[in-house]
Amino acid sequence: MNIFAKKTDPKDALRASKREMANATRGIEREIGALQLEEKKLLAEIKRTAKTGNEAATKILARQLIRLRQQISNLQGSRAQMRGIATHTQAMYANTSVAAGMKGASKAMGAMNKQMEPAKQLKIMQDFQKQSAQMDxxxxxxxxxxxxxxxxxxxxxxxxxxxxxxxxxxxxxxxxxxxxxxxxxxxxxxxxxxxxxxxxxxxxxxxxxxx
Structure with missing residues (x-):
């Protein structure tokens, strides 16, 4: 482990993750498109074979169509999962930002509480009332x-x-x-x-x- 390695910024990590998931999603979509094109070709071939009366060849092509459609369905599920992961990652980053904001606010409130000591503030109020009465x-x-x-x-x-x-x-x-x-x-x-x-x-x- 490199102790001198630069600490990864959550925003940069989110950007890199979104870029990787976008690339993966585009790859899946290209694969789905290619399989759908193959599906159309296979359907046309099944129709031609069926017209010739070759039942055995038609059944083989039908089984290929079933497997092809199953592959398309699996890829569509993977694409949905990738989109869900991207949404979840974005939500995690949002929660991290909220936590960081709360941490900063807590530090600021702590610093103000240290400056606003109750006894000190009470003395200031008493002095103000005294001076105000004297001025009146x-x-x-x-x-x-x-x-x-x-x-x-x-x-x-x-x-x-x-x-x-x-x-x-x-x-x-x-x-x-x-x-x-x-x-x-x-x-x-x-x-x-x-x-x-x-x-x-x-x-x-x-x-x-x-x-």
Missing amino acids: MTSEMMSDAIDGALDDDNAEEETEDLTNQVLDEIGVDISSQLSSAPKGRIAGKNAQSAESSDVDELEKRLAALRG
């Missing part, structure tokens, strides 16, 4: 902070609007009071007293607003 909490805190900032901005805007409104009202009063105040050096003292009273009035109004 962070997002919620950021959302609350943004909402609070927006609320503060709105409150500040409302306060500023109210302040501007009050200052506008005060400004109108101041303008009206300043327009009616005396002008020049002679009215300086009166203007100072008027300004003082205006300041007092403004302080009273602001105090009232604060209260």
Whole structure:
């Protein structure tokens, strides 16, 4: 036994087997065809002999025809067997291919099972849940902070609007009071007293607003 001989591939072996069986089947079919042609000739000879009235020769030819037809039947059986063997061989190769595929799938599944250790996968899931919960909490805190900032901005805007409104009202009063105040050096003292009273009035109004 040659230990260095190349291992035969099942696919190559199947191809070689099919080729051999196809050649054998064609040989059988050629033999059947030749015997069938001989059968036709023998039938014609039997008819001619029978017409001559030679009974003994006719019986001999009839026995030859029986043996010839038996040979044809045997060859037809052999041809059917060859076809059955070819079908069986093809089925065996298909089963071998399925087995090889299952073997490869088993190896792949085994490798994946080794990588997917239950304890390791459980830890990964727990870490994912932890990080996901932390992310949700962070997002919620950021959302609350943004909402609070927006609320503060709105409150500040409302306060500023109210302040501007009050200052506008005060400004109108101041303008009206300043327009009616005396002008020049002679009215300086009166203007100072008027300004003082205006300041007092403004302080009273602001105090009232604060209260």
